[in-house]
Amino acid sequence: MLEIENLAAGYGEALVLRDFSCRIAPGKVTALMGRNGMGKTTLMKTIMGLIRVKSGRIMFDGTAIEKLPTHHISRIGMGYVPQGREIFADFTVAENLRLSLLGHEGGNVLPIEQIYDWFPILKERAEQRAGTFSGGQQQILAIARALIGGPKMLLLDEPTEGIQPSIVHDIGAQLSRIARETGLSILIVEQNVDMVRTLADEVLFMENGAIQERCDIETLRQDDSLLHRYLSV
Amino acid sequence: MRNNLIALLVFAVLAASPVAIGGYWTGQLTAYLVYGLLAMSLSLVWGYGGILCFGQAMFFGIGGYIMAVLTKGMILPELTSSYLGLIAAMAGSALFALALGYFLFAGRGISGAYLAIITLAMALVLERLMNNWYALGGYNGLLNVPPIKLNFFGASFELWDRMPTFYAVLAVVALVYFLVTWLLSSAYGLRLTAIRTHPDRLASLGYNVLTIRLSVFALSAAIAGLAGAIFVTLDGFASPTLIGFTLSTEALIWVAIGGKEMLLAAFLGAILTRTAESWLSEIFGDYWILILGIAFMISVVLLPKGLLATPLEKLTGSKRKKTR
Structure with missing residues (x-):
């Protein structure tokens, strides 16, 4: 689904990702874990074309995307839920969704009913200003906004950041269901171990701009030494 | 909807105004309308x-x-x-x-x-x-x-x-x-x-x-x-x-005074500023620029949405989406 080879990217002269390679399987939920500052968000932004690639290759569903502009990457099926959610606070819920629909006009968009079916709260509060939502509700909106464009793959950057635990679990369970039902591939950057255990099929551990270890979720459930090695400070 | 009603009212008043203001001012007002159009274009962008x-x-x-x-x-x-x-x-x-x-x-x-x-x-x-x-x-x-x-x-x-x-x-x-x-x-x-x-x-x-x-x-x-x-x-x-430069800046002042985030306010800002200019410059001569400057500062500091847009928004009950 997503193949990254020898990727180098960063901010100006400072490279954050050096010689980064990995493969993300289709139809799977892959979690990317690692301490702060290890390049996880940089990787997400680089895949989305928000940070320019210095060298290397990113293949998405058979297309080389490392030189494409962001809107193009979005339109060929890469959904992105950025860190901090970045919804439009002064738009209503419905307007936020409509904006995303318009951006993917002519593409493989999902009917709004499908979104409301997955996330009933968005239907109940369609006319509410998104800025008045709680963090968790905004996160749901941000995810719905990415899903409505009918992506083949969803990039989620720390979706549980600043969200109360009960909603974290709901979001995880719902995303897991959606991924199973639709065959959506998900790459999620996450520090919340519960979320990863609820959602992920496979876990990648990242350190110093490169993948150091990968394991499936069963291994992680039985043995959390990897978590200690790559997450504890 | 109410916004459109107010705009209709404004255009109706403008349409009726030649009866009251006479030939010379109608000629002036025609030019102000064109400035208003320029102001609208700036408000849009x-x-x-x-x-x-x-x-x-x-x-x-x-x-x-x-x-x-x-x-x-x-x-x-x-x-x-x-x-x-x-x-x-x-x-x-x-x-x-x-x-x-x-x-x-x-x-x-x-x-x-x-x-x-x-x-x-x-x-x-x-x-x-x-x-x-x-x-x-x-x-x-x-x-x-x-x-x-x-x-x-x-x-x-x-x-x-x-x-x-x-x-x-x-x-x-x-x-x-x-x-x-x-x-x-x-x-x-x-x-x-x-x-x-x-x-x-x-x-x-x-x-x-x-x-x-x-x-x-x-x-x-x-x-x-x-x-x-x-x-x-x-x-x-x-x-x-x-x-050139002068008209560009003037247009900017009209739009800022009127209210850049409201097409109608920007339009009226141009017309009212130009009207005020011709009256006040007769009375105060070049000092009129001072008055314009003060009005501009008041609008920027106290009413950043514009001197006209603020009351107009109250009237229409519409609130524009703001940056967050």
């Missing part, structure tokens, strides 16, 4: 599009010169149709905006104060250019630009007398106002609001930010070009002052 263009008069002047050159028959003596002139003026301004906008917005793009400075510099450059372009009149400008000649169904009519000219201009201004208002209430308006508040968030939703920016820049330029084209036919005169 600045208040709605989030592009602070400090050289809006560029497009006004380009439109004016194209209209003058064409209708005077300087390009093709047999092709002096006013309609063609108006269309060419709008298209020429829009094309210039597309070319300029591409350099400004492509890639990482320029924004904020840098954008303002570059557009201001462009206006200065164009003013210098027109001052020295002798084929186009140079410093003296182009004289004897013919009035607009309307042809319909074989009959033709020249907009020479004050009253018909006033109503024709008012009709054009009202038409542009309602068309732009309609456009802003459509999906395009939603896109513009989004791009003004968070341009960085739109690309990952599938939007080409450059295209949207260019479209609003070009549309605003076309409206300014139309205003310029009408303006040169009123006095029959196109000069380098139409294209």
